[in-house]
Amino acid sequence: MIARPQQVLSTGPTLADQAYRALREEIISGKLKPGERLTERHLATRLGVSPTPIREALQRLEHEHLIQRTDTRRILVAEPSVHRLYELTVIEAGLRGVSARLAAENASERELAAIEATYAGFTDTMTPEEALAEARKLHELIDHASHNETLIAMIATATAFDWQFRLGTIPEVFGEGRKTARARHREHGKIVAALIARDGQAAEKLMREHILGATEGFLHARADRDTS
Amino acid sequence: MIARPQQVLSTGPTLADQAYRALREEIISGKLKPGERLTERHLATRLGVSPTPIREALQRLEHEHLIQRTDTRRILVAEPSVHRLYELTVIEAGLRGVSARLAAENASERELAAIEATYAGFTDTMTPEEALAEARKLHELIDHASHNETLIAMIATATAFDWQFRLGTIPEVFGEGRKTARARHREHGKIVAALIARDGQAAEKLMREHILGATEGFLHARADRDTS
DNA sequence: ATGAGGATTATGCTATAGCAAATAGCGAAT
DNA sequence: ATTCGCTATTTGCTATAGCATAATCCTCAT
Numbered sequence: 001m002i003a004r005p006q007q008v009l010s011t012g013p014t015l016a017d018q019a020y021r022a023l024r025e026e027i028i029s030g031k032l033k034p035g036e037r038l039t040e041r042h043l044a045t046r047l048g049v050s051p052t053p054i055r056e057a058l059q060r061l062e063h064e065h066l067i068q069r070t071d072t073r074r075i076l077v078a079e080p081s082v083h084r085l086y087e088l089t090v091i092e093a094g095l096r097g098v099s100a101r102l103a104a105e106n107a108s109e110r111e112l113a114a115i116e117a118t119y120a121g122f123t124d125t126m127t128p129e130e131a132l133a134e135a136r137k138l139h140e141l142i143d144h145a146s147h148n149e150t151l152i153a154m155i156a157t158a159t160a161f162d163w164q165f166r167l168g169t170i171p172e173v174f175g176e177g178r179k180t181a182r183a184r185h186r187e188h189g190k191i192v193a194a195l196i197a198r199d200g201q202a203a204e205k206l207m208r209e210h211i212l213g214a215t216e217g218f219l220h221a222r223a224d225r226d227t228s
Numbered sequence: 229m230i231a232r233p234q235q236v237l238s239t240g241p242t243l244a245d246q247a248y249r250a251l252r253e254e255i256i257s258g259k260l261k262p263g264e265r266l267t268e269r270h271l272a273t274r275l276g277v278s279p280t281p282i283r284e285a286l287q288r289l290e291h292e293h294l295i296q297r298t299d300t301r302r303i304l305v306a307e308p309s310v311h312r313l314y315e316l317t318v319i320e321a322g323l324r325g326v327s328a329r330l331a332a333e334n335a336s337e338r339e340l341a342a343i344e345a346t347y348a349g350f351t352d353t354m355t356p357e358e359a360l361a362e363a364r365k366l367h368e369l370i371d372h373a374s375h376n377e378t379l380i381a382m383i384a385t386a387t388a389f390d391w392q393f394r395l396g397t398i399p400e401v402f403g404e405g406r407k408t409a410r411a412r413h414r415e416h417g418k419i420v421a422a423l424i425a426r427d428g429q430a431a432e433k434l435m436r437e438h439i440l441g442a443t444e445g446f447l448h449a450r451a452d453r454d455t456s
Numbered sequence: 457a458t459g460a461g462g463a464t465t466a467t468g469c470t471a472t473a474g475c476a477a478a479t480a481g482c483g484a485a486t
Numbered sequence: 487a488t489t490c491g492c493t494a495t496t497t498g499c500t501a502t503a504g505c506a507t508a509a510t511c512c513t514c515a516t
Contacts (some may be wrong), residue, residue, distance in 0.1 A: 014469065039497065050471045052280075057502085059287060065378070072478065073498055087378040090326060098322040150293070150315040154382070242499065267467060278501045283469085300508060301468055 016053035019043075020060050027066045027077055029163045038067065038075045052092055064160040082166040085215065088161055095155050095210035096139065100191060100207035102146035104200035111145040112196055119192045130179060136163075138188060142195070142207075162215075180217040184210070236398040244281035247271075248288050255294045255305055256392045266303045268296065308393040313443065316389055323383050323438035324367065328419060328435035331376035332428035339373040340424055347420045350413055359409060364391070366416060370423070370435075390443075408445040415441070 023043070026032045040051040040058070047054070058075060061067045065088070068078045107115070118138045135174065143152050187210040194203035251271070254260045266288070268279040276280070286303060288296045293316070296306045335343070346366045354362065371380050413440040422431040 016469080040499095041497070051498090052470055052472090055284070056287060059284060074478095075498085084378065087376045090330070090376060091379050091382060095319070098318060102318070108324045135360070146403040148315045148318060150312065151319050154319060154386070158382070197264065244499080269467070269470095279468090280500055280502090284499095303468085303507090359507095 014053065015049050016056035019047055019049060019053050020057035022047060023057055023061060024160070029060070029158070030164075032077045034077050034079045036077045038077065040075075041126065064157045066164060078161065078164070080161070082219065084161065085165055087221075088132055088158055089212060089215040092150070092155065092158050092162065093208045095151065095158060095207040096143070096211055097204040099143045099146040099148070099151055100149070101157060101200040101204040102148055102200050103142050104195050106143035106147045107195060111141065115141045115195060116192055119188055122188075123191070128181075135184070136187070142191070145195075147172060169220040178220065184214055187213070229306035237437075239367055242272040242281065243277045244284035245275055247268040247275055247281050248285035251285055251289060252276060252294060252388070255289070256388065258392075260305045262305050262307045262392075264305045266305065268303075270365040292385045294392060297354070306389065306392070308389070310447065312389065313447075314392055316386055317440060320383065320386050320390065321436045323379065323386060324371070325432040327371045327376070327379055327383060328423070329428040329432040330376055330379070331370050332423050332426050332431040334375045335423060339369065343369045343373065343423060344420055347416055356409075363416070370419070373423075385402060408449065412438070412442055412445070 023032070032038070038053050038058070043058075044054045055179065058067060062069065066078050066085065067078055070076065080163055099219040103111075118134065118141060122131065143155050146152070187206065191203060191206045191210060194206055251260070254366070266286070267280050272279040272282045286295060290297065293312065294306050296304055298304065331339075340405075343366065346362065346369060350359065350362055371383050374380065406420065419431060419434045419438060422434055
């Protein structure tokens with residue numbers, strides 16, 4: 001239930017904004033399951049608002065592929081298709097490669113220190129969920145160090161679908177994926193080193209291969225699970 | 229004025245969709261001038277629809293940076309700032325680099341032939357507007373040859389702002405930019421050759437440098453104009 | 457003339473209502 | 487029992503109305 005603003009002083013977040021964030025969280029976390037049908041009126045009732053802000057929220061969710069519309073105008077929680085994951089991974093690799101290069105060129109010393117600290121904070125005792133959250137944080141720190149606001153927003157759009165995909169299948173995948181998780185960690189280390197060395201070209205190349213490899217590894221682990 | 233659907237048989241484009249396209253065209257063509265204020269009600273009246281679909285159209289336009297909202301919730305036609313043009317150019321270079329690489333790998337023979345034909349269609353007798361339209365077509369053909377629908381959509385979003393910027397300043401720029409226009413044409417030739425050779429790495433590198441160089445050249449030409 | 461302050465207007469956001477297409481439900485005919 | 491056809495319901499899309507805030511205008515004192 002979204003809190004209704006009672007005495008809004010200046011410019012608070014709009015109801016559409018709140019609804020967007022709430023629904024996005026529910027989809028990514030898996031509370032709303034892939035393929036599940038959504039209707040404007042039901043969502044409006046459940047969140048305690050009118051259909052108008054719900055429509056706006058749904059439009060944004062559609063833009064980042066978290067929902068999809070059928071040919072008969074039905075609204076469904078997006079099915080994480082491997083095809084789309086591939087499409088988006090290629091895009092993410094391109095965009096995050098650029099952000100790594102810009103970060104190497106533009107990051108402040110403070111930002112580099114924060115990146116290094118986050119990298120150093122990884123431990124083997126983390127749960128898969130924790131490790132994934134830390135990886136996400138590391139990537140976001142690098143993105144922000146690019147100092148390109150438009151790029152940051154676009155990466156967020158491109159990766160929303162990824163997170164839904166991954167979080168939804170964490171339990172099955174990570175048991176077998178621990179080896180590759182270590183490999184990913186080593187890749188993070190190389191990227192961080194390239195950033196500190198201000199080597200934009202190396203950072204870009206490493207980041208691209210890292211993103212592409214991570215999705216490859218993820219899909220392999222999932223395939224192993226499915227055939228076991 | 230948008231035609232009101234009278235007897236819509238099946239599923240036609242929605243009014244919001246039509247409003248979006250109409251407003252987008254007006255902004256890019258310069259009929260709506262940068263900085264001009266827009267209000268939902270006036271647009272609704274002018275286009276002959278209610279404010280509801282207008283709101284949806286405005287939301288989409290905001291997403292591609294063709295309009296911007298002030299801190300007091302006013303809606304303005306976006307001012308083409310050089311800062312944002314730089315931000316978007318870096319993104320476009322990254323995305324179009326990826327699309328060029330994918331096109332080299334995935335394009336059908338038919339698509340390659342169309343690309344080559346469009347490239348061969350350039351002539352020195354074209355007006356600046358014609359040349360720009362042809363260049364746009366060439367890039368779009370390459371984008372589509374990537375066979376990555378999500379990437380294509382994202383490039384369209386990232387480049388909408390560019391076109392507003394460029395078309396709005398064509399007359400001033402192109403008088404002095406004819407030399408660089410020839411340089412751009414040679415770059416196009418190298419890219420097309422790389423695609424035909426199925427050399428994805430070369431196509432990506434050439435495309436990136438081409439995009440970045442084109443914006444550089446554009447800004448230089450504009451600077452020359454401003455100081456003359 | 458000018459500036460301050462309150463009243464009026466304008467406007468974005470939200471709620472509600474209505475329409476048309478699609479879907480579901482149901483009964484009759486075969 | 488199954489299928490066809492009609493009716494009722496659901497639902498996305500659009501229109502209209504109301505609310506709260508920001509902008510504007512007007513008045514009046516200095």
